[in-house]
Amino acid sequence: MNRINRVALVGATHGNEFTGAYLIKKYEQYPHLIGRDSFETLTLFANPKAFEVGRRYIDKDLNRCFKIQDLENPTLSSYEDIRAKDINQILGPKGKSQVDVILDLHSTTANMGLTILLGNQHPFSLQFAAHLSLTYPEVKVCWAAPVQSTLLKSICEFGFVIEVGPVAQGVLNADLFQKTEKLVYTILDYLEAYNQGSISQTNSTLTLYEYVKDIDYPRNDLGEIQAMIHQKLQFRDYEPLNPGEPMFITFDGKEITYEGESTVYPIFINEAAYYEKGIAMCVTEKRQVSV
Amino acid sequence: MNRINRVALVGATHGNEFTGAYLIKKYEQYPHLIGRDSFETLTLFANPKAFEVGRRYIDKDLNRCFKIQDLENPTLSSYEDIRAKDINQILGPKGKSQVDVILDLHSTTANMGLTILLGNQHPFSLQFAAHLSLTYPEVKVCWAAPVQSTLLKSICEFGFVIEVGPVAQGVLNADLFQKTEKLVYTILDYLEAYNQGSISQTNSTLTLYEYVKDIDYPRNDLGEIQAMIHQKLQFRDYEPLNPGEPMFITFDGKEITYEGESTVYPIFINEAAYYEKGIAMCVTEKRQVSV
Known part of the structure; x- marks a missing residue:
């Protein structure tokens, strides 16, 4: 420009x-x-x-x-x-x-x-x-x-x-x-x-969180939500989520862990407007970009 | 009963x-x-x-x-x-x-x-x-x-x-x-x-917060809100609000203080559903009741 x-x-x-x-x-x-x-x-x-x-x-x-x-x-x-x-x-x-x-x-x-x-x-x-x-x-x-x-x-x-x-x-x-x-x-x-x-x-380096994918809430056959964002993930946007760490908790208290293969950085965790879009969070990768 | x-x-x-x-x-x-x-x-x-x-x-x-x-x-x-x-x-x-x-x-x-x-x-x-x-x-x-x-x-x-x-x-x-x-x-x-x-x-004593009145946001003649809940009051439900303490802050940063005559205990501070009801908070008095 x-x-x-x-x-x-x-x-x-x-x-x-x-x-x-x-x-x-x-x-x-x-x-x-x-x-x-x-x-x-x-x-x-x-x-x-x-x-x-x-x-x-x-x-x-x-x-x-x-x-x-x-x-x-x-x-x-x-x-x-x-x-x-x-x-x-x-x-x-x-x-x-x-x-x-x-x-x-x-x-x-x-x-x-x-x-x-x-x-x-x-x-x-x-x-x-x-x-x-x-x-x-x-x-x-x-x-x-x-x-x-x-x-x-x-x-x-x-x-x-x-x-x-x-x-x-x-x-x-x-x-x-x-x-x-x-x-x-x-x-x-x-x-x-x-x-x-x-x-x-x-010359500087920019930390860029790059979108990977959306993750939806666990749902039943009727599309009803079966679990909530886990307490340990709530409000932890931009923090690393490692494989095996808790992501959701069901209404009867069972933990559901993140089963990905590498560390991701979730954002839009528990955004109200995304319930209807089928998005519990967006996961990103953290990259350093030379600018 | x-x-x-x-x-x-x-x-x-x-x-x-x-x-x-x-x-x-x-x-x-x-x-x-x-x-x-x-x-x-x-x-x-x-x-x-x-x-x-x-x-x-x-x-x-x-x-x-x-x-x-x-x-x-x-x-x-x-x-x-x-x-x-x-x-x-x-x-x-x-x-x-x-x-x-x-x-x-x-x-x-x-x-x-x-x-x-x-x-x-x-x-x-x-x-x-x-x-x-x-x-x-x-x-x-x-x-x-x-x-x-x-x-x-x-x-x-x-x-x-x-x-x-x-x-x-x-x-x-x-x-x-x-x-x-x-x-x-x-x-x-x-x-x-x-x-x-x-x-x-x-025989015990109950701490009862008793409703006194609602307080609305400062508004202009069109009913539009002119100030927000002050940072120092936000999330301070049930804490004492004393005369002279900040209650609202205008969009250009001017403080509006509580002008009552005695200490009150606000609740429902910044409840989303109450904007349309004309309620920025409800103030209560704290009483000890023998039960």
């Missing part, structure tokens, strides 16, 4: 993730907070109707509605399908977007602290992530390929998701709100410095 | 409070776990449709549908109104109920640990609560008068709510699940001992 001209800050893509929703409301009221000299910053409150009723979505998950075929399919007419097409008009069209960077602010019931989900492993994305984790050591960096093309951030090449947690759906946590806000400013300042050519090129 | 003949264990009164929901599912499958010699134990899965879609309710809060006038009002026909009338047939009718004790299993995003909400201050209720907090010192006991008559547990005189937290809506927390289960057995064993006349009458 030569130069960043427009940046979009997005919140309330899921209506019950209040951190991003209330940050966008704040920025709509005080746009000078996110203004920078060298680029324009837009805000987008993505799913107002879901926010109003305090739910993730009205008809379907908005953040799975951005496949190019779906955006071009006139027969898709749920609230979120229409909203996705509207957003694609405002920020897109996908592939030829009017914005250079999208920052989509999410929250999770998993203990993921401050996480950046990359859209790709382009050198710009990796350098950006490396810089952030250097200046804000709490930040974890992930890359998850599978659902990329369905996400709102996929409208433009440099789309990033911020995930913060743990926080319950429908709740504001002041500590996470303030940390997310600080991270947004760090990011905007980085983009400004990038435009000004004042990013020092240093 | 002379003798307990029937006890009802209720879960999923709110469809996204999974602890109670999955406990009831377990007990439906293994009824011997809740059977006791001297009384019959029923289970009720209160709001199956809301559970299915992972929401608190479909049309309205089921746990505010049990006012006697509403149960008798044939024009009320929302899903929850009809469900309330059905439940009143199964466990009630209210005032002449077929069950002697109701135990309604709830969860909360507030840090309320294991809490029992009493329906009244009848000597039986107070002795029961005193016994529980002696045998299970983690248990806190509250009494909240205002909405009593609208709750499911109000179908019978000795209706109790168990609140456990903090846990996000739509999430199972193994630790809280197991603690709640242990508490249920402790309660059933107490009721069994009561019937057998083997409860030793000891």
Whole structure:
């Protein structure tokens, strides 16, 4: 990328993730907070109707509605399908977007602290992530390929998701709100410095958690959950899970262990919104990437 | 009460409070776990449709549908109104109920640990609560008068709510699940001992948190929230809040302090389901009651 001209800050893509929703409301009221000299910053409150009723979505998950075929399919007419097409008009069209960077602010019931989900492993994305984790050591960096093309951030090449947690759906946590806000400013300042050519090129190593696969809850033939995340794994996102270590516990107290062949690093452990998606956690591999 | 003949264990009164929901599912499958010699134990899965879609309710809060006038009002026909009338047939009718004790299993995003909400201050209720907090010192006991008559547990005189937290809506927390289960057995064993006349009458003192009032979030003219629970108050349920201490923090970082005249003990701090009810927390007074 030569130069960043427009940046979009997005919140309330899921209506019950209040951190991003209330940050966008704040920025709509005080746009000078996110203004920078060298680029324009837009805000987008993505799913107002879901926010109003305090739910993730009205008809379907908005953040799975951005496949190019779906955006071009006139027969898709749920609230979120229409909203996705509207957003694609405002920020897109996908592939030829009017914005250079999208920052989509999410929250999770998993203990993921401050996480950046990359859209790709382009050198710009990796350098950006490396810089952030250097200046804000709490930040974890992930890359998850599978659902990329369905996400709102996929409208433009440099789309990033911020995930913060743990926080319950429908709740504001002041500590996470303030940390997310600080991270947004760090990011905007980085983009400004990038435009000004004042990013020092240093050789550094980035710790990247790379998606391997989803793991579902044990279920019976009716699809009903038969076990919970084990106490020893709960809130242990980004920590190593070794073969033989407890992963689930059944309702009558039997342990179910991780039967993989190598150490993995689970994330999105016990995310409320993923029960219906058949995901108890996503396992990642931890890699060191030279940037 | 002379003798307990029937006890009802209720879960999923709110469809996204999974602890109670999955406990009831377990007990439906293994009824011997809740059977006791001297009384019959029923289970009720209160709001199956809301559970299915992972929401608190479909049309309205089921746990505010049990006012006697509403149960008798044939024009009320929302899903929850009809469900309330059905439940009143199964466990009630209210005032002449077929069950002697109701135990309604709830969860909360507030840090309320294991809490029992009493329906009244009848000597039986107070002795029961005193016994529980002696045998299970983690248990806190509250009494909240205002909405009593609208709750499911109000179908019978000795209706109790168990609140456990903090846990996000739509999430199972193994630790809280197991603690709640242990508490249920402790309660059933107490009721069994009561019937057998083997409860030793000891003079004891019960710590009772008595409801004083609700406090709402600071809001603007449109009703929009203007501040969050302060970091220093978050997760501090049952701890003293003194005049002048921080209660909220605005989105631009200004502290709002508690301006009451005496020390209070807030509970339900930052409960997700109460945002729409205009409740940021309930404040209580801490009393010692001789039992």
